[in-house]
Amino acid sequence: xxxxxxxxxxEAFMAVMxxxxxxxxxxxxxxxxxxxxxxxxxVVMVGFTKQLRGNVVYNITDxxxxxxxxxxxxxxxxxxxxxxxxxxxxxxxxxxSANAATNLTQMGLDVDISTPxxxxxxxxxxxxxxxxxxxxxxxxxxxxxEIAISVDRNY
Amino acid sequence: xxxxxxxxxxxxxANNLAKTNFEVVAMAKDAAEALRLYEAENPxxxxxxxxxxxSDGIECSRKICAMDPGAKIVMISAMKDANLIEQGRxxxxxxxxxxxxxxxxxxxxxxxxxxxxxSRIAFLRESYAKPFAASLKQGLLDLVHLHVEPKTEYYEKxxxxxxxxAIIIGLTGSPNGRAIVYMSDDTMENFAKRMLGGExxxxxxxxxxxxxxxxxxxGHGVSAINGIFKNKEMRITPPGxxxxxxxxxxxxxxxxxxxxxxxxxxxxxxxxxxxxxx
Numbered sequence: 001x002x003x004x005x006x007x008x009x010x011e012a013f014m015a016v017m018x019x020x021x022x023x024x025x026x027x028x029x030x031x032x033x034x035x036x037x038x039x040x041x042x043v044v045m046v047g048f049t050k051q052l053r054g055n056v057v058y059n060i061t062d063x064x065x066x067x068x069x070x071x072x073x074x075x076x077x078x079x080x081x082x083x084x085x086x087x088x089x090x091x092x093x094x095x096x097s098a099n100a101a102t103n104l105t106q107m108g109l110d111v112d113i114s115t116p117x118x119x120x121x122x123x124x125x126x127x128x129x130x131x132x133x134x135x136x137x138x139x140x141x142x143x144x145x146e147i148a149i150s151v152d153r154n155y
Numbered sequence: 156x157x158x159x160x161x162x163x164x165x166x167x168x169a170n171n172l173a174k175t176n177f178e179v180v181a182m183a184k185d186a187a188e189a190l191r192l193y194e195a196e197n198p199x200x201x202x203x204x205x206x207x208x209x210s211d212g213i214e215c216s217r218k219i220c221a222m223d224p225g226a227k228i229v230m231i232s233a234m235k236d237a238n239l240i241e242q243g244r245x246x247x248x249x250x251x252x253x254x255x256x257x258x259x260x261x262x263x264x265x266x267x268x269x270x271x272x273x274s275r276i277a278f279l280r281e282s283y284a285k286p287f288a289a290s291l292k293q294g295l296l297d298l299v300h301l302h303v304e305p306k307t308e309y310y311e312k313x314x315x316x317x318x319x320x321a322i323i324i325g326l327t328g329s330p331n332g333r334a335i336v337y338m339s340d341d342t343m344e345n346f347a348k349r350m351l352g353g354e355x356x357x358x359x360x361x362x363x364x365x366x367x368x369x370x371x372x373x374g375h376g377v378s379a380i381n382g383i384f385k386n387k388e389m390r391i392t393p394p395g396x397x398x399x400x401x402x403x404x405x406x407x408x409x410x411x412x413x414x415x416x417x418x419x420x421x422x423x424x425x426x427x428x429x430x431x432x433x
Contacts (some may be wrong), residue, residue, distance in 0.1 A: 039399070047325025047333075047392025055325075055395050083313070084194045086405055114325025114392050115332055115430050117404065120314075124399025127362075150393075 005151050006030075006134055008103035009056055012096050013138060013147065020072050020092070022140060029137040036125040037135070037148050041065065042081065043126055044093045047114035052104060054151030055128040058093060062122075064143040065089055081120070090116050109153070156181040156198035158189040158215065159231075160208050164254070168202055168231070171258045177265060186210035186218070193219050193226070197407075199272060200265055203248065205232035205239070213239075213246045220247030225431065227268045231256055276309055276410060279330075279429055283380060284412035287334065287427050290375035291416055295423065298368055299349040303416045305425075310413040314403040315426045319343060320362060321402060322369035325392035326377065332429035334376070335404060336369035342421030349420070366394055372425060 010027065017025050037043075041062035047055050060068070062081050069085035070078040072092065078085045093116040101111050129150035138145045157179060159165045169179045181196045183189035186207045193201065201219065205212040216228045228248045232239070235253040243251060250264050288305045295301040315321075319339040326332045338346065347355055347364035355361055370391075377389045397404075409428030416423045 036396075036398075043397075045323060045325075045395050047323075047327070047395070049325070049327045049390040049392050053393055055393060057395070082195060083197070083407065084191070086407055087194065090405075090407060112327035112390060113331070114327050115409065115428070117323050117325075117333055117395075118407065119397060120403040120405070121399060121401050124397055124402045127396040127398075128393075 001132065001134065001150065001152060003134075004107075005052065005104075005153070006136070006149055008100045008107065009096075009147060009149055010136060010138075011103055012099035013145075016092075016095050016099050017140060020095075021074070022068075022071055025138045025140045025145070027136060028139050028144075031135050032132050033135050033148075034129075034132045036127045037146075039119070039122055039124045039126060040146070041120070041122050042089065043119045043124075044089060045117045045119070045126070045128070046093055046097045048097075048101075048111050048151060049114070049154075050112045051109045051154050052111045052151050053154045054149070056097070056100075056151070057126060057128055057148040058096075059126070059146040059148065060144070064140075064145065067143055068092065068140070086118055086120075090118050093118075156183065156189070156192060156196060156201045158183045158186075158201060158207070158212070159204040160184050160206060161204070164204065168256075168261075171256075171261055174258070175262055175265075177262075184208075186215040189215055190218055190222070194222060197223075199227065200268060201226065201228045203228050203230045205230065205234065213242050213248070216243065216248050217246040227272075229264055229268065231261075279410055280307060280309065280412060282383065283330070283429060284414065284427055286379040286383075287372065287376035287425050288414045290379060291372050291414060291423070291425055294368060294372045294375065295416060295418065298371065299346055299420075301349075301416075301418045301420070303418050305414050305416040307412055307414050310406065310411040310426060312406065314405055315411075315413075317397065317402045317404065318400045319398070320365055321397040321404065322366055323395045323397065323404075324369065324373045326389055326427075326429075327392065328389035329387050330429040332409060332427065334373045334425055334427045336365070336372055336423075336425050338365065338423050339421055342418075342423065345420040346423070362396060362398065366396055369394060376427075 042065040044058045066078040069088040133150035181192040203212040321337040347361035411428035414425040
C-alpha cells in the first residue's frame, strides 16, 4: 500500500473535526498490521472505488461514539447510542469520506464512495485486507479514534 | 407518527389507523417530542396538529423537513384556510385535512402520499434486489451444487443481526448502497467443505471460501444490473469481513431487502440496501 494514500484520510479527520466543534485532534500512533482488527464497540466502514479501491474503518468505543454524537449535537446528553446518535456518527463518516475524496481528487485520483456501514457490537473481528494495512490512532480530546486503512490505486 | 397535544385526538387517529395497513410507530404531544421521535423512528408519514404547547404545527413541520427533506407531513387541524395552506406548503407540509377527519379521507390522503415510496420500493426490488437473488441462485448451484429458489422480501428492521460471518461489499454509482452476505459458523464450514471439495486444512480456509463466494454473488448481481441499465455503472468495493456473534449492522437511511436461500446446509442470506432518496 502506498503511504501517500493515507494522508488524504488523516487530513480529512484533522480538517473536519474542528468544524464540528471538536478541539484539533492529534495523531498518536501509526502502525502496520496484518491481523484482523477487533471491534471496540462501534465500527464504521466506508468503501472506495474507481481509481482508488479499498476500505476505511473507524473503530471506536461506545463511550467515544456517544461523546462524538453529543458534541456534534451541541452538547446534548447522549446516554445511549440510540438512532439519533447513530445517525450523527454515520453523517460524520460521510463528511470524512467526502472530504478525503476531495483531497484524493486534488492528487488526480477520481474516487466514488459507498454508503457508510455502521456496525455495533464488541469483540467481533473485522478484516479489510488479505495482507498488511495501516492503523492510525488519533486522539480526540482524550478519546481514541482508530482509523484502519487499506486502499490501493486501481490501474 | 401522530403529533397532537390532545390525548383524545391522538387516540382517535390511532383508532382509525388501527383498522388499516398503516402502523402508528410513535405519538408526540409537543414539538420537542415530535422532533426526537421523528429522528428515532423515521416514520413514513406524520400527521401534524396546528396547536402545540411549545411551538406550532408549521414551525414543527419546518424543523422536521430540515432534518429530512423527504418527510411526508399531513396537517390535521380544526382550522383550514388559504393562509394556513400557503404557510404550510412553504414549511414542507404535503396535505391538509380538517378536524374531524373522516377515516376514508384520511386513508386516501395517506395512501396517496405513500404511493411514491411504495413505487420506489417496488422499483428497487424488481430492478436492483432481484438480480442478486438470481446471482445467489446461480452461484449456489455453480459453487456448492445446491439447488434453491431464494426469497426476496422488503426488510424493515433497524438492524441485521449476524451470528457468524458477514461479508460487506459496498456498491457505488447510482443508487449507491451495500450488500451483506451472511451465514452462521456451521453453515460457513459446510459451505467451504462443499466448495473446496473435502476437509479444510486451515481455519482461514472457511472464511476465505465464503469471501470468494460473496464476491461472485455480488459481482454477478452488479453485472446483471449494469447490463440492464447501460447508463448507470455500478461498481463494487473490496469486501470487508465481519466475524463474531451478536453483530448488529444498521439499516439506517437505506431501503433494504432480505434475500434468503434456505439450503440443506443452513440459511444463506444477502441483505442488500440502497441509499434513501437517490
